Amino acid sequence: MKLKHKNMRNRYTEYFVVLSLFFVFGCSNTKYLPEGELLYTGGSVKVKDSVIKKKDRKALEKELEGLLRPKPNKQLLGLRPKLWFYNIAGQPKKEKGFRYWLRTKVGEEPVLFSKVDLDYNASVLRNFAENKGYFKTRVSADSTVRNKRATAEYIVVPKKRYIIKSVTFPDDSLPMSRIIGRSSRRSLLKVGNPYDLDVIKAERERIDARLKERGYYYFNPDYILAKVDSSKGDHEVKIRLVIKDDVPPKALTSYKIDKIFVYPNFSISKDSVKYKSEDIVQYKDFTIIDTARTFEPRVFDRTILFKKGDLYNRKDHNLTLNRFVNLGTFSFVKNEFKISDSLPKTLDSYYYLTLLPKKFIRVEVLGKTNSASYTGSEINVNWNNRNLFRGAELLTVSVFGGADFQLSGANNGKNIYRLGTETSLTWPRFIVPFFPIQGSSEYIPRTKAALRYEYQNRTQLYALNSFKASFGYLWKENIRKEHQLNLLDVTYVSPNHVTQEYLDDIQKDEALGRIIEKQLIFGPTYSYTYTNTMQKRKKNTFYFNGELDLAGNITGLLSGANAKKNDTKEIFDVPFSQYAKIKTDFRHYLKLSKESELASRVIVGLGLPYGNSTILPTSKQFVVGGTNSIRAFRARSLGPGSYLNTITTNNYLPDQSGDFKLEFSTEYRAKLFSIVRGAAFVDAGNIWLVNADPNKPGAEFSKDFMKEIAVGAGVGLRFDVSFFILRTDLALPLRKPYLPEGERWVIKDIDFGSGAWRKDNLILNIAIGYPF
Structure with a gap:
């Protein structure tokens, strides 16, 4: 009492x-x-x-x-x-x-x-x-x-709202009036719709944009007058669009492109450009004043979409500016059009380009922690050359290193150290052997080649040498659609310094042995991304990413590995992997108010080993749990299926992985005050194996897979300091798939007053950025 x-x-x-x-x-x-x-x-x-x-x-x-x-x-x-x-x-x-x-x-x-x-x-x-x-x-x-x-x-x-009875477009003899008339079916002013001044303004801008595509560079929306007559009819208006009488003659003229001048070394601190006659390079339709011979002239031919004699249009005007910015070599891009002195009804185009520093070094230092109780730091030093071969190529040489420590618990002393280097070269164009391709969209297509080496040492356990080489293409159709195709994507992993302690643990859990196996993975990879999340005013926005990874398919055909023989085919005494893997990530954002939204994500992934492989390589398998996954479970500690690892007593390596992944998350986000935002979330999902493993009962995918879904929930705070977001999420499990059937829902066991329960169930995730 x-x-x-x-x-x-x-x-x-x-x-x-x-x-x-x-x-x-x-x-x-x-x-x-x-x-x-x-x-x-x-x-x-x-x-x-x-x-x-x-x-x-x-x-x-x-x-x-x-x-x-x-x-x-x-x-x-x-x-x-x-x-x-x-x-x-x-x-x-x-x-x-x-x-x-x-x-x-x-x-x-x-x-x-x-x-x-x-x-x-x-x-x-x-x-x-x-x-x-x-x-x-x-x-x-x-x-x-x-x-x-x-x-x-x-x-x-208010009185009764007026509606539009009729819309009339310019009917004079001007050429632009005929252009406006032909586009009337796309008019925003519709008979029967309510009268709205904002719609009239938008219609004038639509007409202006249409004329800009037909060479009318000096025209603007203010030259269009909307005459509204509300004197006749019952709460109805007649709208008549006309060209004003006092429009300047040049605004009524359609222009073509004449001369094109490019200044690649323009200084914004100077009013004029000084150059000598020998600095002038004439290349096709371009006059290039490059006082330092900074670029090969073909760079401008690939970037500028206008050619001599082309009709001026705003689309190519803006696309050219965007392409110059996307080259990544200029800090300032300015464009001017002037009426030409040599030919009537033509414009001379001038491009003033201010260079970024050609060579620069960037150093990144970060601290991190994860749900496996590791805390560490990482440093990356990048040296860059923005114009290696005078074609706006980007050379990046990186050296990186890091360390993760667990200061207490079962992993104390088993620290993780990484050291490596990467070199990449990116060309601002497609490089296709024997078949030159030139992009013409708003975004510069790119070809990228990269070499990477990483040495990872888990003290008291093992070390791994990892080599990777890739060659492929990156391009964007528009601001929403992006592609990446790697024709060559090779990974080679070799173990080093495996300790007796780790070998002894392999005897207890054979799955640990796969981590230190030699791996050779090569084949094409492709990814496609679609997003409209940049449209902030839309109530519903989406993000989709699909990835396809095909390893060893052509090599398997040539070597006979696809024939399902008992012997394993090798290259340089290393078995090569064969599999087909697909992964999709779909996200939906529902805007509830100016400061709140509901974000949801569904991930589905499947990998099918075949031929030379019976399982996917460890580095290519799916995992769940952690700061960006099911946050109520520690990273890589969940699944596959209802399997629970009770063999290995030492828990230094929670690394459960599978061939099939299903994951769902939904999260309510709202601004609380100032820079602080709050969230409440529910995560669910699991991973499974495609082929049964006698050492992992319950891990195989079956018709009862829904009974093996893990569920977690939690709340979080996000601190938005403009240039990054610090996220803290506190989560707890609601359903544990590894418990016996009928006991997997653990909501009734929640006991915040119990220290033992909090230690086993409350997971604090600290990360940078949103989980999705």
Whole structure:
């Protein structure tokens, strides 16, 4: 009874603290107001109309409320903590120190009702409503004062909304009028739609964009006049689009491209470019003034889409600028068009390019931790040459090293060290033997060759030497679609310094032996990515990535490994791998409000070994768990299927992997305050083996795979400091697939008061960036 009474007392204490905070934040703000002033707490808009549908009326009220100025002080759970901090900080004596920081950075000065102009807001609401077709709208404004707080109320009484009865396009004899007329079927102004000034403006911009594709460089949307007649009909308007009478002659002229000048060494600090006659290089249609002979002329032929005699169009104009930026060698790109002196109705094009430093070194140092209780750091030193062969090629030579430590627990002393180097060369074009291909899209296609070596040492266990070579292509169709094709992708792994301790553990768990086997993997790989997540205004956005990995298929045909013989084929005394692997990653983002969204992800992966292989190489198998997967389980510790590793007593290597992967996550994200965002999430999934393994009962994929799905949930905080996001997620398992059937749901076992339960079930994940 005494314990129960103590708990009740603690609960009442918590209630008292919460109520006190509400009182402090809510009431004390008004006592700091200047004499005679009121705190403005916001405005509301009420639309009174029996004709408008309730849904449309509510939408209009929301739009109108967003126009009210000023905005009241920001609220959190009905309180105004930023205003409270401003008030308690007081007036600082100098522009530095804690009090100044608290008042100006954390705090927010009060929004006074004396700053609210009711008549001005009413006129803004009236204009907005009429621009949306509610002509002759009446707006009244009033205020309410209570306890030194004031609110503003606006009553909007719109008339019946006008709709478009007819749309007429320019019908004069100008050539551009015929172009506009032919594009009328794509007009944004539709008969029967409501009148909307914003749509009229968008239609003028559409017409301007159309004319820009037909050579009208000097035209702009302001040269189009929309005449609106509302005098006839029942709440209907006739819209007539015309070309203004005072349009300059050059805006009515369609231009072609004449001369093209390129300045690859332009300095933005100078007003003009000084050069000698010997600095001028004439290459095809281009006049290149390259005082330092920085680039081969063919670079500009591949990058600039305009040629002499082409009709000017905005698409090629913008694509060319984007291609120069994507070369990665210029810090500043400027383009000008001037009317040519040599030919009528032509433009000379000028490209002014400011170089980035040709050679530079970048050093990256980072700290990290993972759910396997390892903490470590990594350093990367990259030396770069942006223009190796005068063709905007990028040479990168990297040296990297890192170490992971487990300062306590079963892995104490079994640290992980890595050291390696990588060299890559990227060409800003396709390099296809015997078949030269040139891209023509907005994004420069690239060819990349890379060599990489890494030495990894797990102290007291083993070391691995890893070599990798690749050659392939990267290209983007547009901002949403990206491809990567590696024609050559070779990986060779060789063990080194395997300790007796590790060999003894292999006798207990044969799966550990696969990690130190020699591996030879080669074959083409391909990946495709589609995303529209950059469209911030869309309510639904998507991300999709598909990967295809084919290893040893041609070699298997030539060597006979595909014939399913008992003998294993080797190259240089190393068995080569044969498999087909596919992986898809689909994500959906549902925008719930300006500061919240629901993010979901589904991952499906399958690898099928064949011919020379009975299982996938360890490095190519699927794993789950960890900071970017099922966060309630430690990295690589879950699965396959219902299998639980009880053979190896030493848990230094939680490395469960499989041939088939199914994973699902959904996460609610919302801004809490300032740079802090919160999340609540649920993760589910598992991995399985395609072929049965007698040493891993329950690991094979079967018709009952849904009974072997792991489920976890949790909450997290994300700290958005603009250039990176620090993420902390606390998760716990809800379903453990390795428990006996009927006991796998463990929700009833949750006991936050038990130290033993917290140690076994609560997983803290710390990472950089969102999990997906």
